[in-house]
Amino acid sequence: MRVRMVEADDARSRLEWAAYGLARDRPESSAAHPLDRAQRRWLSAIAVAAIVALVVAPLGTLLVFVALATVGYVAGVLYRVLLFHRSLQSTSVISVTDDEARAVPDAALPVYTVLVPAYREPAVVGGLLVALGRLEYPVDRLDVKLLLEADDHETIDAVALLGDVPFLEVVLVPPSEPRTKPKALNYGLTLARGTLVTIYDAEDDPDPLQLRRAVVAFGRSSAEVACLQAQLAYSNANHNLITKWFSAEYTMWFTLFLPGLSDLDAPIPLGGTSNHFRRDVLEMLGGWDPYNVTEDADLGLRIARAGLRVRVLDSITLEEANSDFVNWAKQRSRWYKGYLQTWLVQLRQPRRAIRELGGSGFVQMNLFVGGTPLLALLNPIFWVMTLAWFVGEPAVIKDLFPAPIYYASVLAWALGNFVVVYMMVVSARISRRPELLVTALVAPLYWIMMSIAATKAAVQLVVAPSFWEKTTHGLS
Numbered sequence: 001m002r003v004r005m006v007e008a009d010d011a012r013s014r015l016e017w018a019a020y021g022l023a024r025d026r027p028e029s030s031a032a033h034p035l036d037r038a039q040r041r042w043l044s045a046i047a048v049a050a051i052v053a054l055v056v057a058p059l060g061t062l063l064v065f066v067a068l069a070t071v072g073y074v075a076g077v078l079y080r081v082l083l084f085h086r087s088l089q090s091t092s093v094i095s096v097t098d099d100e101a102r103a104v105p106d107a108a109l110p111v112y113t114v115l116v117p118a119y120r121e122p123a124v125v126g127g128l129l130v131a132l133g134r135l136e137y138p139v140d141r142l143d144v145k146l147l148l149e150a151d152d153h154e155t156i157d158a159v160a161l162l163g164d165v166p167f168l169e170v171v172l173v174p175p176s177e178p179r180t181k182p183k184a185l186n187y188g189l190t191l192a193r194g195t196l197v198t199i200y201d202a203e204d205d206p207d208p209l210q211l212r213r214a215v216v217a218f219g220r221s222s223a224e225v226a227c228l229q230a231q232l233a234y235s236n237a238n239h240n241l242i243t244k245w246f247s248a249e250y251t252m253w254f255t256l257f258l259p260g261l262s263d264l265d266a267p268i269p270l271g272g273t274s275n276h277f278r279r280d281v282l283e284m285l286g287g288w289d290p291y292n293v294t295e296d297a298d299l300g301l302r303i304a305r306a307g308l309r310v311r312v313l314d315s316i317t318l319e320e321a322n323s324d325f326v327n328w329a330k331q332r333s334r335w336y337k338g339y340l341q342t343w344l345v346q347l348r349q350p351r352r353a354i355r356e357l358g359g360s361g362f363v364q365m366n367l368f369v370g371g372t373p374l375l376a377l378l379n380p381i382f383w384v385m386t387l388a389w390f391v392g393e394p395a396v397i398k399d400l401f402p403a404p405i406y407y408a409s410v411l412a413w414a415l416g417n418f419v420v421v422y423m424m425v426v427s428a429r430i431s432r433r434p435e436l437l438v439t440a441l442v443a444p445l446y447w448i449m450m451s452i453a454a455t456k457a458a459v460q461l462v463v464a465p466s467f468w469e470k471t472t473h474g475l476s
Helices: 008-025 037-056 058-087 098-103 125-133 153-160 181-189 210-220 241-263 279-285 295-305 325-346 350-392 395-400 403-430 434-441 444-463
Strands: 002-004 112-118 142-149 168-173 196-199 225-234 275-278 309-319
Touching (some): 008 181, 037 058, 058 241, 058 350, 058 403, 098 210, 112 125, 112 181, 112 210, 125 153, 142 181, 153 168, 168 181, 181 279, 181 295, 196 210, 196 279, 225 295, 241 309, 241 325, 241 434, 241 444, 275 279, 295 309, 295 325, 295 350, 325 350, 325 444, 350 395, 403 434
Parallel strands (some): 112 196, 142 168
Antiparallel strands (some): 196 275, 225 275
16 A cells, blocks of 8 residues: 655645635635625625515515515425426436446556545544455556545554555645545545546445446546436445435435436536546536535536536445434535535526526526525424414414415425425335335424524534534444
8 A cells, every 4th residue: 555645845736726726716616705795795785675674564574585485495396396207217327237347348448546535534444445445447547545634643543554455545635724525635636647536435335346337338428428426325224213314315316316407407416425527527627616515516516517417327335324313413514504605606696607507507506406405494484383373373474374375385385295205205116225115204304303404504604614524434
């Protein structure tokens, strides 16, 4: 196993690009500043107008808020129904058989870079190296870089105890802010040898043929396909109720939502692992945004804005689902915060975004990327109003729901709950996971957890926008 320490001057230049390159060269695409000057002005003006309206006409102002929220709910539910419908007839999932994957001669395979960022992961690196060792890809064409922070001594020591691993190069990333996964990925990208690049997390167990499948899939695809997103599933789904909910949600995400988005040529927020890229596209886009805590979702949208496409690869990587509520909340709040960061960045220049994504793509981006955390934030408000109505039937709630809004809200509530539960049941059946069927039926309890995480994300977006809340692995 080689440990790579880059020369000091060279390391500084690589680290500068990794940490600050996107913010310096394309500030409009970076979350280094969550809001630009124009957005701050607009939001300040809206806040002042809302406060004045609440003072002058409180009932009317709240009525407008409820009406807008209801329209958002209905639009979000109908969009997910559309994704569900399109996914069931999608032709954009690329399948490569085992025989097709193995038929490519070793000499015809490109050098493939595998970037594995890990931070404070001594408990899982042993399993990671076993999983990577199962990859069916010639060692001389495999460029595996384990990206460790140079001051993460516990993980460095754990890797050293594993002895020599022929296919592995350990890259020590010089400590610097921001302490994020995308900064480490950028640093690794500057050292990559492969024409294709993929990412695995420290707890991942990928399909051994996944790299070969991706090579074949890229060969079948047009040049505008810049990324293949493999499917993710959980190896510990039956650990407890939280892991079952999490697994049912992931199954729905990768069997219904992503194929539907791909079939619609909509902007696709990527998953954080097992996405396979053409390296030249990554470099052209400026790599990952080190200040965005869902660098994967952000990069997926930048791919779409560049006129390129993402397709889903029929290959599974197993991960570990969070089995502890506190740990789950840390991860989910980071995802929601990152979606909000990404959404705000995409809205900095709306006319340009519409031009690059198209009108339909722009609307879909708002419904999916912006709508996912916003609806989770709104849920508790409507739950409280519903509870208050059943307890005391206060007149103000009746005033806030005149007939048109009331019936639209009932539709959103009844249809929305049914649709999401139904989609979870269907995705469990499609993926042959019968143990998740009962879990799907009690999913509304899971939404309470989501709203807690979304509220935390909104607070962190203000006080610590680029703080990367570490998820602990190896709990199962």
